[in-house]
Amino acid sequence: MSDHHDQNDNSTGHEWDGIRELKNPPPTWWAWGFYIGLIFVTGYYIIYPSTPLNNKIQEVVNGITGMEVLVDGHTKGIMALINSNPYYQGETWTQAEIDALKAKGHTDLTIKAGDMKYQSGWTAINEMRDDVAEIEAVREASMAKLASMSVDEILADDDMRQFALGRSIVLFGDNCAACHGSGGQGNLNDAHPELSFPNLTDDDWLFGGWAAKIQETITDGREASMPPKGGNDELTDADVDTLTTFVMALASGEAELNDDGELVKGSFAAANELFQENCAGCHGANAKGSMLNGDFDTGAVNLTDGIYRFGGDMATIRDTIAHGRTAMMPSFADRLDEVSIKILTVRVHEMGGGMAAEPEVE
Numbered sequence: 518m519s520d521h522h523d524q525n526d527n528s529t530g531h532e533w534d535g536i537r538e539l540k541n542p543p544p545t546w547w548a549w550g551f552y553i554g555l556i557f558v559t560g561y562y563i564i565y566p567s568t569p570l571n572n573k574i575q576e577v578v579n580g581i582t583g584m585e586v587l588v589d590g591h592t593k594g595i596m597a598l599i600n601s602n603p604y605y606q607g608e609t610w611t612q613a614e615i616d617a618l619k620a621k622g623h624t625d626l627t628i629k630a631g632d633m634k635y636q637s638g639w640t641a642i643n644e645m646r647d648d649v650a651e652i653e654a655v656r657e658a659s660m661a662k663l664a665s666m667s668v669d670e671i672l673a674d675d676d677m678r679q680f681a682l683g684r685s686i687v688l689f690g691d692n693c694a695a696c697h698g699s700g701g702q703g704n705l706n707d708a709h710p711e712l713s714f715p716n717l718t719d720d721d722w723l724f725g726g727w728a729a730k731i732q733e734t735i736t737d738g739r740e741a742s743m744p745p746k747g748g749n750d751e752l753t754d755a756d757v758d759t760l761t762t763f764v765m766a767l768a769s770g771e772a773e774l775n776d777d778g779e780l781v782k783g784s785f786a787a788a789n790e791l792f793q794e795n796c797a798g799c800h801g802a803n804a805k806g807s808m809l810n811g812d813f814d815t816g817a818v819n820l821t822d823g824i825y826r827f828g829g830d831m832a833t834i835r836d837t838i839a840h841g842r843t844a845m846m847p848s849f850a851d852r853l854d855e856v857s858i859k860i861l862t863v864r865v866h867e868m869g870g871g872m873a874a875e876p877e878v879e
């Protein structure tokens with residue numbers, strides 16, 4: 518290896534294990550980027566607030582330029598000259614601070630103790646505070662308007678309905694999604710049927726899907742109770758099996774009841790007798806559930822539609838009939854204010870199954 522190197526080979530003469538250091542200029546695009554960056558930084562420095570200054574330097578600069586608007590704790594940039602709107606600083610003046618300013622010779626001050634502090638000149642944080650304050654003002658006005666309207670009125674007013682829906686996302690996520698799912702789609706828990714929660718997006722209601730009823734459900738909660746064996750201890754295991762088969766046949770359409778509880782399809786005479794005696798009181802003679810029979814408080818499920826609260830397999834249905842169910846929807850009266858409950862009512866109503874009004878049941 519030799520130390521000698523040719524002056525024309527574009528090398529610095531340094532070489533490590535065969536790797537040579539060359540003197541190539543940086544690529545043109547890189548150089549341009551560098552110069553443009555320099556210009557940009559200089560421009561930015563002049564236009565926007567940038568360098569923090571201590572009091573001494575501040576006094577000197579102010580003394581020289583005579584323009585206090587340009588420095589005040591930091592250089593404020595020429596944005597301060599272009600746009601000298603007062604921006605909110607988030608603090609208020611104290612009397613001591615005002616006295617100190619007056620002692621310094623600012624005798625023409627119009628501020629009083631308790632006034633908001635303002636800073637002239639543009640800063641990103643001040644602009645953001647301004648924007649937030651503007652949004653807050655609009656939001657507060659809309660919230661006040663919501664408070665004065667009924668849910669039906671909100672539903673009929675496009676703007677307010679949209680506003681309520683917007684506000685409902687976080688409320689629903691925080692208070693309801695754990696049980697009803699993030700989209701309100703409910704949850705059928707095969708392994709633990711007692712931890713199944715109803716779908717709020719369909720039109721299959723337990724208690725009713727018009728605004729006032731939904732509001733009542735959220736406010737007061739619900740406790741639907743299906744007693745073991747419909748409350749009749751004398752039912753045998755065989756009776757429970759018979760009823761299980763019958764309930765499954767009602768859902769699949771193999772058995773059908775009319776409104777008087779008469780079997781109009783299928784040969785389940787004995788099973789229907791058990792049903793009418795022990796179950797019809799809550800689920801209705803036609804087995805269509807309390808709601809479709811005009812009772813909006815019992816929550817007894819429609820057994821004919823094949824939509825299950827707890828699961829439609831034979832073992833789960835048998836378990837429901839043998840051991841009963843006591844699902845509970847918690848009351849939110851103490852946890853949420855009235856406006857929040859209205860907002861959530863709008864959300865549930867608009868999830869897909871909302872009813873216009875209480876249905877007429879003859």
Ligand code: HEC
Binds near residue numbers: 717846865
């Ligand atoms: C701890 C679990 C739980 C939470 C939290 C919960 N729910 Fe429920 N919700 C239930 C259960 C269980 C039922 C069914 C009640 C029953 O079967 O007796 C229900 C029923 C309902 C119903 C009635 C549906 C119908 O078909 O009539 C509505 C409406 C409802 N919930 C809305 C909400 C809203 C809105 C929230 C949030 C504020 C919420 N729920 C929070 C468990 C919950």
Ligand code: HEC
Binds near residue numbers: 741742746798816
């Ligand atoms: C006191 C009223 C009442 C009686 C009597 C009653 N049920 Fe129920 N049943 C309910 C209620 C309420 C529910 C919903 C329970 C819940 O949401 O916690 C229910 C739920 C059910 C379910 C679950 C359906 C699903 O979608 O998962 C079945 C099955 C059922 N009942 C069958 C019967 C049978 C069969 C009888 C007669 C032996 C009977 N019930 C008697 C009130 C009653």
